[in-house]
Amino acid sequence: MKADEELVIESGRAERQYWFDLWLYRELFQILAWRDLAVRYKQTVIGVAWALIRPLLLMFIFTLLFGRIAKLPSDGNTPYALMVFAAMLPWQFFSGALTESSNSLIQNTNLISKIYFPRLIIPAAAVITSLVDLLVSFVLMLGMMAFYNYWPDWHILFLPLFIALALAVAIGLGLWLCALNVEYRDFRYIVPFIVQVGLYVSPVGFSSSVVPEQWRLFYSLNPMVGVIDGFRWSVLRGEVQLYWPGLLFSIGLTLALCYSGIAYFRKMERTFADII
Amino acid sequence: MVDWIIKVEHLAKRYRLRHQASRESYVTLREAMVERCQAVFRSPRSASPAKEDFWAIKDISFEVTKGEVVGIIGRNGAGKSTLLKILSRITAPTEGRVRLRGRVASLLEVGTGFHPELTGRENIFLNGAVLGMTKAEIRRKFDEIVAFSEIEKFLDTPVKRYSSGMYVRLAFAVAAHLEPEVLIVDEVLAVGDAEFQKKCLGKMHAVATAGRTVLFVSHNLQAVSLLCSRGILLRSGSLAHIGGVKETIDLYASTFAQGTDPHEQPDRRPGSGEYRYTRANPAREYFGGAEEKSIYFKIERRGNFLGKMWLSAFVVDASGTVLLQCDSRLVGALLGDFEQIAGQFRIRSPWLKPGSYRVDLFICATGMVDVWEGACTINISPILPYSVSVSEDGVKAGLVFADFTWETNDGAAGRKANLSSSREQIVELEKIS
Numbered sequence: 001m002k003a004d005e006e007l008v009i010e011s012g013r014a015e016r017q018y019w020f021d022l023w024l025y026r027e028l029f030q031i032l033a034w035r036d037l038a039v040r041y042k043q044t045v046i047g048v049a050w051a052l053i054r055p056l057l058l059m060f061i062f063t064l065l066f067g068r069i070a071k072l073p074s075d076g077n078t079p080y081a082l083m084v085f086a087a088m089l090p091w092q093f094f095s096g097a098l099t100e101s102s103n104s105l106i107q108n109t110n111l112i113s114k115i116y117f118p119r120l121i122i123p124a125a126a127v128i129t130s131l132v133d134l135l136v137s138f139v140l141m142l143g144m145m146a147f148y149n150y151w152p153d154w155h156i157l158f159l160p161l162f163i164a165l166a167l168a169v170a171i172g173l174g175l176w177l178c179a180l181n182v183e184y185r186d187f188r189y190i191v192p193f194i195v196q197v198g199l200y201v202s203p204v205g206f207s208s209s210v211v212p213e214q215w216r217l218f219y220s221l222n223p224m225v226g227v228i229d230g231f232r233w234s235v236l237r238g239e240v241q242l243y244w245p246g247l248l249f250s251i252g253l254t255l256a257l258c259y260s261g262i263a264y265f266r267k268m269e270r271t272f273a274d275i276i
Numbered sequence: 277m278v279d280w281i282i283k284v285e286h287l288a289k290r291y292r293l294r295h296q297a298s299r300e301s302y303v304t305l306r307e308a309m310v311e312r313c314q315a316v317f318r319s320p321r322s323a324s325p326a327k328e329d330f331w332a333i334k335d336i337s338f339e340v341t342k343g344e345v346v347g348i349i350g351r352n353g354a355g356k357s358t359l360l361k362i363l364s365r366i367t368a369p370t371e372g373r374v375r376l377r378g379r380v381a382s383l384l385e386v387g388t389g390f391h392p393e394l395t396g397r398e399n400i401f402l403n404g405a406v407l408g409m410t411k412a413e414i415r416r417k418f419d420e421i422v423a424f425s426e427i428e429k430f431l432d433t434p435v436k437r438y439s440s441g442m443y444v445r446l447a448f449a450v451a452a453h454l455e456p457e458v459l460i461v462d463e464v465l466a467v468g469d470a471e472f473q474k475k476c477l478g479k480m481h482a483v484a485t486a487g488r489t490v491l492f493v494s495h496n497l498q499a500v501s502l503l504c505s506r507g508i509l510l511r512s513g514s515l516a517h518i519g520g521v522k523e524t525i526d527l528y529a530s531t532f533a534q535g536t537d538p539h540e541q542p543d544r545r546p547g548s549g550e551y552r553y554t555r556a557n558p559a560r561e562y563f564g565g566a567e568e569k570s571i572y573f574k575i576e577r578r579g580n581f582l583g584k585m586w587l588s589a590f591v592v593d594a595s596g597t598v599l600l601q602c603d604s605r606l607v608g609a610l611l612g613d614f615e616q617i618a619g620q621f622r623i624r625s626p627w628l629k630p631g632s633y634r635v636d637l638f639i640c641a642t643g644m645v646d647v648w649e650g651a652c653t654i655n656i657s658p659i660l661p662y663s664v665s666v667s668e669d670g671v672k673a674g675l676v677f678a679d680f681t682w683e684t685n686d687g688a689a690g691r692k693a694n695l696s697s698s699r700e701q702i703v704e705l706e707k708i709s
Contacts, residue, residue, distance in 0.1 A: 006375055006376070006377050007375070007376040007377075007380075008373055008374070008375050008376075009362065009363075009365060009368070009369065009373060009374040009375075009376070010369070010372075010373035010374075011368055011369050011370055011371055011372075011373075027405055027410055027411055028405045028406065028408075031401060031402055031405040031406075031411075032405075035391055035394065035398075035402055038393075038394060038398065039391055039393045039394065042393045110385075110388060110389065111388060111389050111406065112366075113366065114366065114382075114384045114385045114388045115364075115366065115382065115384075115388055115389070115406055115407070116364055116365035116366050116382070117406075183308075184308060186306070270367070270368040271367075271368070273361065273366045273367045274291065274367055
């Protein structure tokens with residue numbers, strides 16, 4: 001803000017320059033994201049390897065359970081393990097981002113009660129660490145593709161779009177949960193539950209083509225279904241057919257989630273310092 | 277051309293107090309849902325009995341012009357911190373408005389955002405960004421910050437391995453290099469050792485004289501009078517006085533001496549209130565520095581109370597430093613059930629320097645039963661308790677006097693310093709009281 005500009009603090013006044021403020025505080029956003037990354041694996045022995053080990057283990061278990069024991073079909077000719085891992089990428093990202101962002105405000109109580117900045121920065125910065133984890137496990141994905149000698153084609157160019165969709169789902173839901181968490185600490189217990197159940201109700205261990213046709217649209221009520229299908233489609237050479245009605249429905253739902261999440265967050269934001 | 281940089285108009289802030297069994301500051305979802313359900317069955321006009329409004333500040337208006345250094349004083353709970361929080365946009369006001377011209381940085385705590393796992397170097401950048409500095413700005417001032425903090429050697433050590441002194445020094449060093457148009461500072465000088473405090477005060481003084489606008493809250497009246505040109509006195513949420521710093525401080529000090537402050541009335545004091553002090557007065561108007569100082573008090577029952585209580589007293593000097601804490605548990609005095617008692621609180625040591633001291637009295641149980649700030653004043657006569665008078669530099673340092681001797685083995689030079697009230701030597705001390 002320039003020196004001759006005037007700032008008015010008033011009750012109930014919608015801060016007109018909110019988004020401009022957000023831009024002004026971009027360096028704080030960068031540095032908070034960097035802080036979360038820097039401290040993440042401090043005092044751990046294997047460090048970033050944790051970002052690889054967890055999805056890898058889950059992939060083994062799911063491939064064994066759903067592929068070998070339950071003998072569920074894969075998408076086209078894709079190796080089952082690859083299909084599972086292509087879903088594990090967005091799922092790990094989503095669950096990490098949701099957990100981090102919903103706890104982020106409480107973990108930064110000292111900042112919120114002592115310093116002004118657009119509070120949106122905190123949950124947004126928290127999501128960044130998960131994005132980095134996603135990049136790390138993507139490298140692992142490439143390694144697995146080399147192992148199976150199964151390479152992606154032009155479909156992969158659409159991957160950023162689906163990453164953006166995953167980001168939007170995580171932020172939309174994360175904003176709702178972190179704002180609620182400030183007032184009602186119940187959400188500390190609700191979030192792990194969502195993450196745990198979500199792993200089984202999302203098509204991570206199996207292909208969503210297993211779901212009967214008449215239930216597909218209903219299944220898309222879970223916005224992660226569209227995200228995971230999209231990931232598989234773009235990473236695995238489009239071997240799975242995109243279910244367009246479901247995907248569009250997911251996108252619509254995600255946008256609604258994001259919009260309402262931001263609106264609710266901004267409504268609650270001004271009282272955070274009083275009730276946290 | 278208007279020359280104000282901060283304009284506060286009819287500012288008020290209301291907090292909702294919750295009187296609920298749960299000690300947690302946050303509510304649980306269950307409580308919120310139960311409350312909602314109850315509200316359905318209650319007539320809409322009867323307000324929820326579980327909530328009570330509390331106006332932390334009400335109807336405050338003032339202006340600050342560019343380059344002014346304003347001290348905000350008032351006792352605990354007068355609304356100083358709430359005012360600062362509104363001005364620094366941490367919390368929104370309930371009524372009224374604030375108009376600000378220029379970049380505001382607030383320093384309500386040193387080391388906000390410090391992360392223990394990160395190194396000193398990393399924390400300088402983190403803390404700087406949190407306080408609103410740009411990366412380029414921090415980089416430019418980095419060497420200065422490090423030099424000021426005196427921790428060059430430990431720059432790449434995680435701050436969790438720092439001593440608390442180093443931590444505070446680093447934190448203050450970052451804050452001291454902020455260059456906003458308006459700086460809001462809350463009680464940050466109350467940390468660190470005396471040497472470093474002096475350095476901080478010097479830095480603050482430099483900031484204040486450099487034409488920056490500063491709002492400064494402190495209990496340290498000496499610091500306020502040194503740094504500020506104007507003073508704002510808050511009393512239970514309202515603006516009691518605004519004017520020159522000297523007159524404001526005098527007015528503040530006099531509320532402790534006269535009966536004009538709300539703590540005088542037992543029912544308006546903080547604490548659960550089952551028992552209240554009804555009277556407290558020193559045995560004499562003036563005590564000699566080395567004399568026993570005694571204070572008579574009376575306590576009355578005001579409600580039902582079960583369990584043990586104890587009494588406590590603070591003796592506070594003119595700068596706001598608590599010199600003595602005298603807890604009756606330390607000397608084995610616990611109180612049970614009674615209607616009314618009268619008693620005497622006696623201090624035998626240390627010797628107090630000339631001046632006047634505020635006495636705060638407390639009745640404590642598991643929580644505070646009565647809190648009476650400024651219950652009475654102890655005045656110490658300007659006659660020094662030593663047998664020989666010296667120039668001022670011989671008695672200037674230190675907070676209290678000691679009963680001491682210097683002895684050497686040839687015997688002749690040994691001289692015992694002891695009480696001698698016959699010497700009428702008045703030493704002018706620079707004390708504000």
